[in-house]
Amino acid sequence: MALRGHVAGVYVAVVQVRNDAPEPHYRRRVYLALAPAQRAVDRATMDGLEATVFLCRLEPVDGGGAHA
Numbered sequence: 001m002a003l004r005g006h007v008a009g010v011y012v013a014v015v016q017v018r019n020d021a022p023e024p025h026y027r028r029r030v031y032l033a034l035a036p037a038q039r040a041v042d043r044a045t046m047d048g049l050e051a052t053v054f055l056c057r058l059e060p061v062d063g064g065g066a067h068a
Contacts, residue, residue, distance in 0.1 A: 014053070
C-alpha cells in the first residue's frame with residue numbers, strides 16, 4: 001500500500017500512434033515526461049503516421065486479487 005501514495009495523482013503522458021494499414025491498430029506508450037512524449041509524436045508524424053499525446057492522471061484501484 002505504500003506505493004499507492006507515490007502514484008496517486010501523478011501525471012503521465014500516453015502517446016497513441018495509429019498505423020497506416022486499412023484496418024487501424026493503435027500502439028500506446030506511457031511517458032513520465034512530456035519532452036520524450038513529444039519527440040515520439042514528432043517521429044511518428046515524420047514517418048507519416050497519426051499520433052496523439054494524452055495527459056493522464058494515475059489513480060490506484062483496489063483489487064480483490066493478483067489476477068482479474
